[in-house]
Amino acid sequence: MGSADPWSNATYFWVVICKNTKAHKGENVMFGHKIPLAETDAFEALPVTGPLLVKCDGCGEDYIYEPSEVLRLEMEAPEHFTTHPRFN
DSSP states (O other): OOOOOTTTTOOEEEEEEOSOTTTTTTSOTTTOOEEEEEEEOSSOOOOOOSOEEEEOTTTOOEEEEOGGGOEEEEOOOOTTOOOOGGGO
């Protein structure tokens, strides 16, 4: 077994789950299509306080999300990722 710490390179993102479940039904049914919004860390507080409009990178639909719908998720950085304007 290697000595590399699997937790040392964790990358976290703020994400929302696309509301267009019909378009993403072939994907992970239990957890939905995740739309990355911004890179974060394990401790940063959510930097948005009001509703935000998000365009899905998969189906192209726009939906409004409340801050309570934004989740922190450990994941690899998506290819061609652009930070959502509300997180700049």
